[in-house]
Amino acid sequence: MKELCYTLLSDGSSDKALMPILTWLLRTHQVECAIQSNWADLRRLPKPPKKLLPRIINSLELYPCDLLFIHRDAERESREKRITEILEALEEAVKKSVVVPPHICVIPVRMQEAWLLFDETALRKAAGNPCGRKPLHLPDIRKLEQLPDPKDILYRLLCEASELTGRRLKQFSVNERVHRLAELIDDFSPLRALSAFQLLETEIQQVIKTNPVFL
Known part of the structure; x- marks a missing residue:
């Protein structure tokens, strides 16, 4: 693979700040090819979708990618509930014949x-x-x-x-x-003290391991 293209679908525009963290994690885990990162900006649509399923579908249509990051802040909900919401939306997308690439849930505790x-x-x-x-x-x-x-x-x-x-x-x-x-910030390793970051890093490792084409 000459280039890995990933898309971040996030709660809001301020969450673009997650992208340097995601790129750092990919680099840390031996993704050596060129990395192109896109933030799924759905605000330019005539009627920007609010629900997660159409947001996923629109993101993949407008920002096709090799790897999809889906961000939700936990806020007052549990991480497990947020992941369930994301996985259910992805399942519905597949049922609608949407081709869903490898995907990773990004769930900081509280806010990014x-x-x-x-x-x-x-x-x-x-x-x-x-x-x-x-x-x-x-x-x-x-x-x-x-x-x-x-x-x-x-x-x-x-x-x-x-x-x-x-x-x-x-x-x-x-x-x-x-x-x-x-x-x-050029080193995000101190965040390994946080459980949510540890889980994100583990998930990235697993996706890279099961998709060696990313290396």
Whole structure:
């Protein structure tokens, strides 16, 4: 295989920040060919689907791929329930004669922002203030899955790291900085302390093992 193309179907546009993590995991597990990554942007459709089944079908039609990642934040539901929802939708897609490629469920506990709350150096760079001196109190990585609102914490830390005030702080685009933060982190191995990340990594290993063409 000269190129591995994967598509990420996610809950929202902010979840594009997962893509550097997914690419890192594929590289870590010996996918050496070129990797092309696409985020399934369904917002441009006349009537963007809300239910998972039509979202899967539209994603595969618009963004054909060798590997499909389907993201759902666990939020207040269990990981098992989210996986069941995804697998049931995939089964329905197959019944409708949709060709479904190898697929992987991406289910962070709570929200994906929790997976970006561990690299202070990258966070300061993403905030545009790499030499900032204001103390940043990042959560204990072992407790990230217990945070009630990791998005709020991440946004607050980025604002604090910027050390901006007044009008400049109001103009500070936090969403863009979150995506930049994900791109700046070059080692996601500390996330192996989290159960949801461990499960994702194991699933990626299994898919690569059963599809050696990816190597």
